[in-house]
């Protein structure tokens with residue numbers, strides 16, 4: 173079935189695709205929704221057209237998916253790490269082979285440019301490849317005890333993990349969550365955002381084609397209610413969540429009822445600091461990378477840009493020139509560098525922040541308006557011209573919360589918050605543009621309370637390094653929270669019981685001193 177969508181992709185153009193395939197997946201196949209009462213339209217952001225209908229899964233369907241995942245888990249957990257690795261490497265290979273078609277589908281559902289979507293898909297297969305490499309290395313410990321006794325630890329999977337994703341990196345988030353989970357021997361039931369339901373099921377089909385047991389990676393569609401069902405289900409051992417801080421808090425609370433492990437990847441409001449000894453060309457490029465990827469809808473974007481006074485005019489001139497030159501339009505065209513925001517409400521929200529900032533004294537240096545591309549099929553798309561604001565201060569609403577839009581707020585560095593500490597639930601990612609004084613950059617990085625610091629770059633997150641501000645994904649840390657230790661203590665002699673009649677040679681100390 174999924175092949176049928178992907179097969180239509182080579183010639184895909186914006187405004188032409190309608191997805192009618194079922195979007196749930198468990199038991200090794202796409203599953204028709206039980207009822208079609210609560211359909212939710214899913215839009216193509218570039219045209220505002222309905223792309224498909226999302227039908228949320230109810231309690232019975234979630235239960236069925238989880239049981240199917242649990243059956244698959246019983247087989248998968250018995251396989252050696254190397255056996256699992258082989259299957260995962262095959263999945264990575266298939267994604268690599270189909271990267272262009274998957275990227276096109278992602279663009280049509282999400283609105284980001286094809287240039288960016290291709291990077292996302294490449295990061296996705298690299299993630300699976302990386303964790304495949306790790307699968308064979310997971311090992312326990314052997315501990316020698318007195319009298320020939322010994323203990324060993326086994327690193328065992330947790331069981332069925334639930335993945336709950338956001339809409340800004342739909343396929344990549346599904347891979348970031350599933351790859352380490354599967355490498356460790358777990359199964360996963362994944363719920364994508366109701367706004368981007370289309371590509372997670374492609375991943376499910378690819379895993380199946382690569383050879384995972386039927387049910388190992390399941391997809392259930394839905395919004396808050398379906399997510400709640402996953403968080404409450406007694407057979408789910410762990411919830412890995414990506415989304416907003418308010419939802420993350422609810423996920424943590426619900427999961428605590430059945431004592432599930434939780435990983436939270438949340439939103440934030442990160443700053444970008446530009447020192448006067450920076451290399452201006454790189455500082456400007458870094459600021460664009462920090463603000464405008466995925467139309468600014470990135471959790472770690474450096475939207476509050478603090479620039480030292482001496483270089484502020486030059487920086488603003490350059491950043492405005494480059495921002496004005498960003499090509500906005502049909503996200504499937506190769507030359508496009510900025511597509512459409514995810515939804516009409518999101519567009520209105522971002523435009524509202526621009527208006528609010530103006531009222532509070534910010535100066536719009538460019539952009540911040542709805543944008544209507546010349547192509548008539550894009551006239552109802554959710555486009556906005558990327559915006560640079562000057563004169564921003566920390567007490568302005570636009571500098572406070574996460575906006576999730578292409579809105580770069582420039583402040584004089586003297587406006588920098590006295591304390592760099594933010595709420596600990598937020599990923600605070602501080603890039604430091606300090607080309608010449610690299611020792612200062614490290615000194616500042618050391619003293620910031622942040623999950624990730626970028627020095628002389630922004631928004632680069634290779635799979636080999638941990639990413640996040642509260643929970644962490646990727647690198648050599650993620651898999652540890654997807655495994656549990658079992659300690660096995662082995663006696664090689666007779667049992668010394670406390671309840672026997674005292675014998676002269678009985679010792680209960682840890683050393684058997686003969």
Ligand SMILES: NC(=O)c1ccc[n+]([C@@H]2O[C@H](COP(=O)([O-])OP(=O)(O)OC[C@H]3O[C@@H](n4cnc5c(N)ncnc54)[C@H](O)[C@@H]3O)[C@@H](O)[C@H]2O)c1
Nearest residue numbers: 337338339364365395396399400415416419437438439471
């Ligand atoms: N840290 C990261 O790696 C990262 C990556 C991408 C996005 N984000 C964050 O995600 C947010 C944007 O995504 P969003 O608007 O989809 O976030 P959201 O919190 O609205 O939704 C995230 C997911 O949670 C589900 N959900 C909603 N209510 C739920 C509930 N009560 N119980 C269980 N699940 C529920 C949604 O259906 C969706 O799948 C931003 O704040 C962004 O910063 C973080």
Ligand SMILES: C[N+](C)(C)CCCC=O
Nearest residue numbers: 340341470471472631633
């Ligand atoms: C790949 N990026 C650009 C670091 C984004 C990760 C996901 C955050 O929204």
